[in-house]
Amino acid sequence: MIRFIVWFLLFAVLLISPFLGAVPLHVEDILNPTHINNAIFFDIRLPRVLFAFFAGAILSLSGLLFQTLFRNALMTPYTLGISSGAVLGAGIAIKLGLSTFVFGIAAISVFGFIGALFTVFLLIYLARFLKSSQQESLLLLGIALSLFYTSALMIVFYLGDTMQNDMLIRFTMGSLSIIGWQNPVVLGIISFLLLIILYMYRFELQLLSISESGAKLKGVDTKKVTLKLLIISSLGIGTLVSISGPIGFIGLIVPHMVAKLYPSTVDKRILKTALFGGFFLVFCDTIARILQTQSELPIGIITALIGGPFFIYLIITKASK
């Protein structure tokens, strides 16, 4: 029953979300192709809602993946500094004024992907110096990397001119303000890819979520599978972050909520996590658009306001176990 109510509410938000915002939209205006509201609905609102949906799916799936691979509730691309790596990469691209496209892929996205992937490899390399019982240290490494990247980004700020900096600052706050259909389509493809690949590896993930040595003893090539899945999720995170900037805590909150709603093994939660994450980010984005004061509230601030306390809650419940 609770499950039904939750899904119903989230779905309802998805449906009414495109109609909410700075300009109230009426159905007759939307259906009139010459009316300005028609353009607002089809070129701004609708792509944005879909963009938010796919972004939420990618963030949640990556969160679920990281928590499973590292068997730790606090591990997400965001807490491990991988998002920050992507932000720095994308920030450098913005500073360099790279707005070129190669095969339809923006240079900024490529830089974001490189930043994310570099961080993954750095973490894997550094993790070799840790014992398997020191999982928490990996989290500290991630935090250290995040701080380092933030400082590096400050240097980029320092070197940039006012216009670039304004762009950069808004970028680092995380925003879903996009126009047109290109970005939602790109993210849509990536989230489908991520979903399908995680589904293909659902039984490996089920084994890995018990213990690494256990999975290995059952015939999972743990190193290879882990690396493969981390690279694919970095591709998703890198691309997403290079478009939207960092959107924190979704990957932390959503997998937990889904696990609370459906206490089952990870293989049965993959699709649910993707859908729930999509709905949830649309919900957060709708709040951001309703609450707007002089200008729109960046989505990253909303998710951080919800996610920060949630993070603390998780640490406390984990510590008390």
Place this chain on the structure above:
Amino acid sequence: MIEINGLTCSYDKKTILKDINLSIKNHVSILGANGSGKSTLAKTICKLTNFNGDILLDGTNTKNIDSNTMAKSICYIPAKLEIYDSFISVEEFVLQGRFPHKKGFFDYSDNDKTITKQTLEFLKISHLKEHTLSSLSSGEQQLTLIAQALTQQSKIIIFDEPTANLDPKNSKIIAQHIKGLKDYHQVILITHDLNLASYINSNIIFIKDKETTLYEDSFFTNENLQRLYGVKFESLAVKYD
């Protein structure tokens, strides 16, 4: 058939095993003091830890065997279950033993599910199948681990201190199962439980001072035990048979 040639294993700069040469053709029980390297030896055989030297499994170096083929020939049952996922049920866990036999990205087959069902019935734990792993007692956990190993259908099964956390009654149940398995699998047993080792009645490998010695018979004499363990033995307390 496991052949170990010049095996040396170190952990944190401390040498645990030094230049071990062994050939394990049949059932064997590995004994030795705490920290003598019994589990380490088992883990090197399963490629769970790094080591120097060569281990051959039916003539093939384990370094050249992929993890799937490994899982079909060797199964290692740890002393205690480590679980991060608190949702997994006994049935789902036992079914995981079928993973090395599963085809590609497909679901577990009906055959896999039948084998799981039969194994649960055989070990008399069918009533637990819906229970989560984390809710089980130590005895039930050990039986579940054995069930998972049985569905895996590997030639060799390594038991790492199967009775370490169990009360006498559960120890006896587990001991009887292990003895029964000798007819179908090559059983390698690591234990401190001398009663268990004498009941299982395999050849003994004793690890002392980083080296191994094989005893094919007459291991359980008071003089032997006193010399190896360094304490006096009157008589063995619990009898399994």
